[in-house]
Amino acid sequence: MEKLTVALLGGGVxxxxxxxxxxxxxxxxxxxxxTRLELTAVAVRDASRERPGIPAELLTDDPETAIRGADIVIELMGGIEPARSLILAALEGGSSVVTANKALLAQSFPELLEAADASGVRLEFEAAVAGAIPIVRPLQASLAGDRVTRVMGIVNGTTNYILDQMAREGWGFAHALRTAQELGYAEADPTADVAGLDAAAKAAIIASLAFQVPVSMDDVHVEGITGVSADMIATAEAQGFTIKLLAICERLEGENPGVSARVYPALVSREHPLAAVSGAFNAVFVEAESAGSLMFYGQGAGGAPTSSAVLGDLVSVARRKVLGGRGQAPAQIRGTGRVLPIADVDTRYQITLEVSDRPGVLLAVAEALAAEGVSVELASQTQFENPQADEPRAKLVIATHTARESALAATVENLAALDAVASVRSVLRIEGS
Incomplete structure (x- = not known):
């Protein structure tokens, strides 16, 4: 084979x-x-704009022509359309495709895999989940003979940096976000990161791969970090925890079997490996029946780490073409398991209350928990200064035993309705302990 032609869609970072x-x-x-890899075209919005290191003759604003006849197409445009249509056209035309488009995969994963399968070509997407961290191949290949039960990870470097700086420096959310933007960790519009949407797209892909069940973005329960305060960080530290935005994908057994995919800020014990992941780094913790616990750690975002994963996929695809085969079969996302709502998941809560500091309060709180079948693992009470209050106040922090999410949510509502409870200051789930 004299050469393989490569068309690139997208000329961003x-x-x-x-x-x-x-x-x-x-x-x-x-x-x-x-064999030689020949870059034949780089499709961009504005082909007249100079891009250092890229010859002008390779630039084009006609992506349909760019991909026609290419052996391999690399899609780095982002977004749903026209990326979806272009990838489908490439696959149907016999081109293998490498993409980092997590939003598209979270929406159209089975459709794209089926198109690749029908044409006998490859669809590779390692860069879509955690940048340079190799997690897709381990789930697809290394653990293919095992049974993955749970994947829990920090898959968004922006939010990890923000939470880490709030904990280390005592910054408020707004200041930490502004610094992340100045350093280039956060976009001018950080919504996808801080609202948990970026992590949710990755959770959908991970769950689909780990459990062979189609999981879309709409199936993922999402909560962001905008409500995390300095007080919540301090309370977590006092209890031996740190707060991380986690993507959790879990296989659930028992009377109500299925899979769960969810994203939210959670308390992680300082003894858990994920608690030590600082700055803009990512880490993914995988639990499998035979392999046990595995952790993948590294740079999760940025031009160089993401391009490393893209180029790794490119070399893999190209090498298989040279050898005359497609390599390993595409991931089969055709399972029939149910994706469960978060109300059906078992978890633990840490509930922080501002309460009246008078006799009988703890009894009323305990009865509110018992009414939903929720039991207390730990409770601590400290005096709380509130100049606006007309009576002494205390801060009551309660850690529950594991219970059904629906029961825990109802418990919080019951507590908020008590006369002795001035406010529910925070509710965080406890993971990894």
């Missing part, structure tokens, strides 16, 4: 990095693949 590497490291890549 990651796309430009991939293009420059393809051109600058052509000889090294050829040695790894077994």
């Amino acid at each position: 990651v796309g430009s990095e991939v293009a420059r590497t393809l051109l600058a490291d052509a000889e090294t890549l050829a040695e790894r693949v077994g």
Whole structure:
């Protein structure tokens, strides 16, 4: 095979990095693949704008023509359309596709896999989940003979940086976010990160791979970090926890079997490996029946880490083409298991209340929990200064035993209705302990 042609869709930070590497490291890549990789086109919105390191003759604003006849198409445009239509056209035309488009995969994963399968080509997407961290291949291949029971991870570097700085420096959310934007960790519009949407898209992909059940973005329960306060961080630390935005994918057994995918800020014991993940780093913790616990850690975002994962997929796809085969079969996301709502999940709560500091309060609180079948594991009470209150106040922190989410949510409502409870200051789930 004299060469393989590569068309690139997208010339942003990651796309430009991939293009420059393809051109600058052509000889090294050829040695790894077994033939030359020829970049034939880079499709961008504005082909007249100069892009350092990329020859002007490669730039085009016609993506349909760019992908026609290419052996491999790399999609780094992002968004749903026209990325979806272009990827389907490439797959149906016999091109293998490498993508980092988590939003599209979270919405159309089974459809894209079926299109690749029908054409006998590959769809690779390692960069869509955790940047340079290899998690897709382990779930698809290394653990294919095992039974994954749970995947829990920090899959968004922006939110991890914000929460880490709030804990380390005592910053408020707004200041931590502003600093993240100044450092380039957060976009000008940080909604996808801080609202948990980016992590939810990744959770949908991870759950689909881990459990072979189609999980879409709409199936993922999502809560962001905008409500996390400095007081919540301090309370967590006093109880031996740190707060992390977690993506949790779980296989549930028992009377109501199914799978769960959810994203929310949670308390993680300082003894758990995920508690030590700082800054903008990511980590994914996998639990499997035979392999036990595995942890994958590293850079989860940015041009260089993401381009590393894209190029790894490219080399894998190209090498298989040179060898005359498709390599491992595409992931089969055709299971029939149910995706359960969060109300059917078992978890633990830490509930922080502002209460009247007078006799009988603890009894009323205990009765409110018992009414929903929720039991207390730990409780601590400290005096609380509230100049607006007309009576002494206390801060009561309650950690529950494991219970059904629906019962825990009802308990919080019952507590909020008590005369002795001035406010429910925070509710956080406890994970990884």
